[in-house]
Amino acid sequence: xxxxxxxxxxxxxxxxxxxxxxxxxxxxxxxxxxxxxxxxxxxxxxxxxxxxxxxxxxxxxxxxxxxxxxxxxxxxxxxxxxxxxxxxxxxxxxxxxxxxxxxxxxxxxxxxxxxxxxxxxxxxxxxxxxxxxxxxxxxxxxxxxxxxxxxxxxxxxxxxxxxxxxxxxxxxxxxxxxxxxxxxxxxxxxxxxxxxxxxxxxxxxxxxxxxxxxxxxxxxxxxxxxxxxxxxxxxxxxxxxxxxxxxxxxxxxxxxxxxxxxxxxxxxxxxxxxxxxxxxxxxxxxxxxxxxxxxxxxxxxxxxxxxxxxxxxxxxxxxxx
Amino acid sequence: xxxxxxxxxxxxxxxxxxxxxxxxxxxxxxxxxxxxxxxxxxxxxxxxxxxxxxxxxxxxxxxxxxxxxxxxxxxxxxxxxxxxxxxxxxxxxxxxxxxxxxxxxxxxxxxxxxxxxxxxxxxxxxxxxxxxxxxxxxxxxxxxxxxxxxxxxxxxxxxxxxxxxxxxxxxxxxxxxxxxxxxxxxxxxxxxxxxxxxxxxxxxxxxxxxxxxxxxxxxxxxxxxxxxxxxxxxxxxxxxxxxxxxxxxxxxxxxxxxxxxxxxxxxxxxxxxxxxxxxxxxxxxxxxxxxxxxxxxxxxxxxxxxxxxxxxxxxxxxxxx
Numbered sequence: 141x142x143x144x145x146x147x148x149x150x151x152x153x154x155x156x157x158x159x160x161x162x163x164x165x166x167x168x169x170x171x172x173x174x175x176x177x178x179x180x181x182x183x184x185x186x187x188x189x190x191x192x193x194x195x196x197x198x199x200x201x202x203x204x205x206x207x208x209x210x211x212x213x214x215x216x217x218x219x220x221x222x223x224x225x226x227x228x229x230x231x232x233x234x235x236x237x238x239x240x241x242x243x244x245x246x247x248x249x250x251x252x253x254x255x256x257x258x259x260x261x262x263x264x265x266x267x268x269x270x271x272x273x274x275x276x277x278x279x280x281x282x283x284x285x286x287x288x289x290x291x292x293x294x295x296x297x298x299x300x301x302x303x304x305x306x307x308x309x310x311x312x313x314x315x316x317x318x319x320x321x322x323x324x325x326x327x328x329x330x331x332x333x334x335x336x337x338x339x340x341x342x343x344x345x346x347x348x349x350x351x352x353x354x355x356x357x358x359x360x361x362x363x364x365x366x367x368x369x370x371x372x373x374x375x376x377x378x379x380x381x382x383x384x385x386x387x388x389x390x391x392x393x394x395x396x397x398x399x400x401x402x403x404x405x406x407x408x409x410x411x412x413x414x415x416x417x418x419x420x421x422x423x424x425x426x427x428x429x430x431x432x433x434x435x436x437x438x439x440x441x442x443x444x445x446x447x448x449x450x451x452x453x454x455x456x457x458x459x460x461x
Numbered sequence: 462x463x464x465x466x467x468x469x470x471x472x473x474x475x476x477x478x479x480x481x482x483x484x485x486x487x488x489x490x491x492x493x494x495x496x497x498x499x500x501x502x503x504x505x506x507x508x509x510x511x512x513x514x515x516x517x518x519x520x521x522x523x524x525x526x527x528x529x530x531x532x533x534x535x536x537x538x539x540x541x542x543x544x545x546x547x548x549x550x551x552x553x554x555x556x557x558x559x560x561x562x563x564x565x566x567x568x569x570x571x572x573x574x575x576x577x578x579x580x581x582x583x584x585x586x587x588x589x590x591x592x593x594x595x596x597x598x599x600x601x602x603x604x605x606x607x608x609x610x611x612x613x614x615x616x617x618x619x620x621x622x623x624x625x626x627x628x629x630x631x632x633x634x635x636x637x638x639x640x641x642x643x644x645x646x647x648x649x650x651x652x653x654x655x656x657x658x659x660x661x662x663x664x665x666x667x668x669x670x671x672x673x674x675x676x677x678x679x680x681x682x683x684x685x686x687x688x689x690x691x692x693x694x695x696x697x698x699x700x701x702x703x704x705x706x707x708x709x710x711x712x713x714x715x716x717x718x719x720x721x722x723x724x725x726x727x728x729x730x731x732x733x734x735x736x737x738x739x740x741x742x743x744x745x746x747x748x749x750x751x752x753x754x755x756x757x758x759x760x761x762x763x764x765x766x767x768x769x770x771x772x773x774x775x776x777x778x779x780x781x782x
Binding site: 149152153156157158159160162163166167171172174176177182184185186187188190191192193194225226228229230231232239242243246247250253254258259260261262263264265266267268269270271273275277279 | 470473474477478479480481483484487488492493495497498503505506507508509511512513514515546547549550551552553560563564567568571574575579580581582583584585586587588589590591592594596598600
């Protein structure tokens with residue numbers, strides 16, 4: 141029997157699981173949304189990080205691994221426009237992980253958690269006969285009905301992305317080739333920075349119609365928004381924001397361009413808005429770039445400066461499994 | 462460097478993690494407690510279940526494994542006197558787990574979840590290069606300030622336990638010896654039944670001063686209550702409730718008595734109360750047995766019918782690691 145795709149299985153689970161009065165949103169977005177009270181909704185998300193699938197211990201310190209485990213979960217709260225509040229950490233601990241290792245991992249996790257105004261509120265640890273395994277659950281809050289979901293993009297909306305894309309995937313590609321990425325690239329891979337302030341800015345002003353964080357690659361994550369919103373998109377290739385380090389590498393190796401389109405783990409926010417010049421909003425402190433427009437037709441078209449269509453050669457990001 | 466005990470490490474983590482205004486209780490009990498609103502508190506708990514540590518696939522169906530994964534987490538909500546509400550499931554999936562296997566596991570998880578009035582509200586799945594790994598986070602609610610914690614037991618309180626003890630550990634002992642436990646014992650091991658109704662009954666009436674679920678064995682879990690409450694306990698050996706199947710096996714093999722004192726995974730509730738005859742309370746539908754009294758002196762003394770002290774030969778429960 142061939143395996144169902146991940147998304148078919150999720151559809152099946154959603155159907156089986158059903159809904160509940162206390163849930164404003166169940167399975168299928170960055171977070172579930174639970175009604176908290178008259179003013180606030182609770183956002184909840186859970187993630188697994190498994191050694192050999194999501195990280196390699198020879199590439200990172202346990203302190204940075206702890207920071208990243210917290211950061212990528214906080215990013216799910218940011219992607220709904222919420223403020224992170226409590227994190228819960230489960231650790232499946234192989235025998236060779238010493239107490240000192242545990243403290244290093246936990247110190248990084250707690251540092252990152254506190255940096256975003258949240259707190260480590262509980263957890264579990266047990267021996268693992270296999271790889272090191274981290275399970276993280278994060279809770280956050282957002283004003284009632286102000287969470288930004290993946291459906292909601294409308295024809296004519298502008299498409300924006302924060303920061304720069306492709307840096308994390310480029311760092312990973314260099315690591316896999318046995319090279320040492322330069323510091324700014326390595327940090328994008330090891331220490332992603334969840335865009336909490338931008339998410340809160342957008343939800344408080346209700347100026348984004350749909351949003352996700354870029355964890356699986358721009359095309360894949362924008363694709364989720366399009367599917368949920370039943371629209372299409374046209375992107376302008378030259379508007380995809382690239383870091384100086386990425387551009388430098390690209391001048392030597394033009395093929396890496398596709399990493400900015402389909403490389404994962406950027407943890408930037410991709411969102412849509414009826415506003416055509418968001419960068420002019422007062423109080424916006426995060427760099428955002430307009431990269432395209434929502435269309436009526438399904439799918440994503442990428443247009444080059446000369447008007448020709450561009451075809452990304454690289455399939456979606458699958459960590460390094 | 463020798464390893465710290467689990468509890469020393471938890472103390473260190475608690476100190477590092479600090480507190481937060483929204484948390485009524487952080488790390489260290491069955492659940493964290495978050496303030497939800499004027500009337501309700503939110504309870505949250507997270508657990509890992511790893512193949513080879515917490516379960517063996519040759520002993521159970523994936524359907525029952527799914528049920529047990531939900532049940533043991535719901536038990537943490539029951540142990541605080543709350544009502545389970547939302548569950549989140551992470552699955553680290555080895556390559557040999559087919560879609561059909563996944564659906565069987567999830568069907569059991571969802572069945573158990575719904576049986577207790579809760580809903581599967583989110584999750585994550587990814588490949589595992591090692592064992593099958595489940596991570597479960599559960600949320601529940603309890604009326605404000607009515608959660609029953611592990612501290613709170615007072616000198617003179619009666620000590621109660623629900624149901625019967627030792628059945629699950631006896632089933633495990635038989636399985637490990639290659640024998641097939643009789644159905645009633647096997648079900649205590651494979652399909653534990655969290656005592657949600659009893660927990661709610663006790664919290665609504667505020668008649669329990671401290672409570673835990675028996676996951677690590679009566680002596681270990683009662684020990685946590687005593688440490689947190691800074692009291693001791695005297696137990697009456699003959700009052701420990703035993704099932705007919707357990708008594709039958711004990712008549713052939715007297716040494717199994719200690720399984721009722723230190724065998725884990727019963728998922729009964731152990732609690733303390735100033736009421737001396739709880740079984741007479743109107744509306745109590747769960748069998749409870751009074752097994753002893755809280756004393757001023759630290760530690761646990763177990764008294765036999767002839768007045769002599771009894772010494773349990775068996776150390777605490779450590780799953781089957």
